[in-house]
Amino acid sequence: MKQAAIVGIGQTEYSWDSGRPETVLAIEAIKAALEDAGLALQDVDGVVRSSIESTTPIELVSLTGMRPLSFAADDATWGGFVGSVIGLAREAIATGRARVVVVFRAFNGRSQLRLGRPMPGSVEGSGAIPRARGNLPVGGEFTAPYGVVSPSQVFALWVRAYMERHGIDAERMSRALGAVVCQARQAAQRNPAALLHGKSFGPADYLASPMLAEPLRKADICLESDGACAIVMAAADLARDCRQVPVHVADAWQHVIPGYQNMWLMDKQLPPSIGREVVPAKLARHGLTPQDLDVLGLYDATSFAAIWDIETLGLCPPGGGVDWVLDPEIPFNTSGGLLAEVYLQGLNQAVELVRQLRGTSTSQVPGAQHAFLGAAALMSGALLARGLP
Amino acid sequence: MILPEPSDATRPFWDAAVQKRLLLRHCPRCGSWLHPQLLFCGCGEWRLEWREASGEARLLSHTVARRMPVPALQGEVPFTVLLVRTREGPQLVSSLPGDGHALRCGMPMRVAFDPPVEGVALVRFIPAERVGTGDGMR
């Protein structure tokens, strides 16, 4: 089985209004990632994306002068795609289906489709009172009439259930949420590409952020933003000749759990959990424990998600995430993450982890060797390592 | 305000709410109770029936909504969003006007029905201890 490595990373500028179509953003990010690797469009024989992506491999191969693709695939797990797309690319390389695979995400999430609002067509109507239709957990027939019209209300219901289970009061929760937000904002101050770069932010700013759905404030919710990023993966023999230090994709996985269809609102146990044994067992196959990880890329769609992921990873006891984030033993979301860099559903976290393992992050963890990438309550993830085995 | 747009599949639920009755789906094969939007039971049965539920529930979680991204609800904040688990099992989202409801996860809740607007009655859940006190929604 051929090993796979990330050999190139690329991104567009991140903005509130890109002024161009997502397909153009995608091509820009892909070209940047190939240039970073020292490869050309004609070297690419595989493309992997999320099914929530608007640009298709067919468009790319038709528009950009790529040669025929031997591998083109979608992941179909919404925001949980990042570990999965990297896994699909890794498996295509391992089986010889492809040698150079591009993975990308391009999203005008501010100027086109704002995910902080009901999906187009779900809440509307010709009468005086709008009507909600469909079975989406946000903005659907059984949720929008009661005020669940953006993910923030759903996430707030998760947080309240968590607080009750562990006896965490509002002040302690607020301190932990604020710590996650402040560390993301501080990372963004060091990352000139981050959307919130140049906007200083401290604990007092956190407490001044408007409450959306208690206990979540506006600052607790990820950005709605425009931009694209991409990674290039290659077979190990080719990766050794590329321009950059290869980042080995040691593992990548999916663990899609029931309840995702309704964001777990129909599930007894909130927040959703894959089980605290799942990720440690995967790491153990590589001789690692969660504590051995040098840097983490967590899916901070809300600040709470980072706290929850740290517990699910097994870095602290259940209910201990609120204390862990006050003094993190392992740096996480060092580019500013979804809260402060850009909302590209975690592919921007993958790009940042590659920078960490190359030693080129703006918040560099000295000597980082192993990085963990997780998405959507860790339902997908990847273990990345500096250099090839 | 936002009202539901019943589909052919969910219309019996909303029609019953106007009659102040809470209907849930029920599987005649395995006896499971299911959310009104589910069309199949996990046991493989797809010919589900509607059955009247007890109206009893427990509070699973709650949040006070203070800002709304849709104009139709902006005049109603703050209000309290609820997630309840009915005694039969299915979970429903609901809401109460205002904040300060002194809610506790796990507390008993009881179904209530709004007066119909444009022919639709929203289904609410209020703390069981307030039933009959005339202070249901507050």
Ligand SMILES: [Zn+2]
């Ligand atoms: Zn059944």
